[in-house]
Amino acid sequence: MRLRIAGLGAGVVIAVVVGLALVSFASAHAKVTEVEWDNETNPTKVTATAVENIANVAGTFSLKVYNSDNVEVDKGDTTIDPTNAMKMSVSVNANLPTGIYRVDWATVSAADGDAANDSLQLGLREAIPTPTPSPLHAASVTVTLSALNGSGVSGTATLTPTDDGGTDVAMHLTGLQPGTTHIEHVHMGATCSSDASQLGDHLVDLEDLTVDSSGVGTSDTDADIDFLTIADGTNKIVVHAGPDASTDANKVPIACGAIPSALTATAAPTGGATPTHTASGLPSTGGPTADSGSSWVMLILAGAVLLTVGGVGFTFARRMR
Secondary structure (H helix, E strand, O other): OHHHHHHHHHHHHHHHHHHHHHHHHHOOOOOEEEEEEOOOOOOOEEEEEEOOOEOOOOOOOEEEEEOOOOOEOEOOOOEEOOOOOOEEEEEEOOOOOOEEEEEEEEEEEOOOOOEEEEEEEEEEOOOOOOOOOOEEEOOOEEEEEEEOOOOOOEEEEEEEEOOOOOEEEEEEEEOOOOOOEEOEEEEEOOOOOOOHHHOOOEEEEOOOEEEOOOOOEEEEEEEOOOHHHHOOOOEEEEEEOOOOOOOHHHHOEEEEEEEOOOEEEEOOOOOOOOOOEOOOOOEOOOOOOOOHHHHHHHHHHHHHHHHHHHHHHHHHHHHHO
16 A cells, blocks of 8 residues: 555656646746836836846847837847846936837747747837727628519628638529629618619629529629728618619619628737836736746646656556555
8 A cells, every 4th residue: 555655646746747847848938028117207228027037148138129210229238137037127328208119129048048039119208009909890791682663672692701801792682584684783871772863872893693594693793892891881782673874774773782780899909019018107017928828738738747647656556566
């Protein structure tokens, strides 16, 4: 029994050691998450804080500070804090004007020698502008077309964004006269009308609708216009009576449907490094670093290793009884 417990305990110890090593590896890179001035009135230096110790090897670490005109305003004398190797500083020119500055940083991890570099924004007596949120939209929208002027025509149109930034418009209507062709357009304005003169200007000219022998009309248009420009809730699709617009009779609308808005929500700001400093002079408190996700993965793997190695130790102990 004593041997079995000892074997299991050894397995647990080995697993914990391996797990901690894996987590340490996962959090590698001396990533800078915070930059700040020494004071907001007339700063003399910028200090950066990393998530782990920075290797003090000449030529492998640096801070460079640039103004809004991309002119370097530091003195090129980056040093690592002798009392805290997670911090490094660089002197800056005197009397810097109010504005938004870019801080380029480069480090090498003292733990494993991995290099890293990126940029952060730093406001001097000025808040860093919040990025404009990006709109989220549906993958596609469906338009329901109803008959106008007693035509008996109905159907749908499906609008889908394309990879090249355009919009695919696929039409499918029934109740049409077999063998005919009809012009159709995206008109500005979401209100349908049986009067062609009240339909508004064209936003997009769609491919002609061709009708088969059973009275089903189809078309597919690769429109060179952004999906959200068409599907913003302010436009409609109109099918006309004739194969062209040469006469008033041909222009008569026979089916129409308002295009619903594809916008569904508002996305969080994306792209670029998160600003860590505002005009108040207080750096952001931050949160989990970009490496924290991989750390969780490695913790899970460490747990799996613990169970596996522990099991091996247990099995070995049983065989030694």
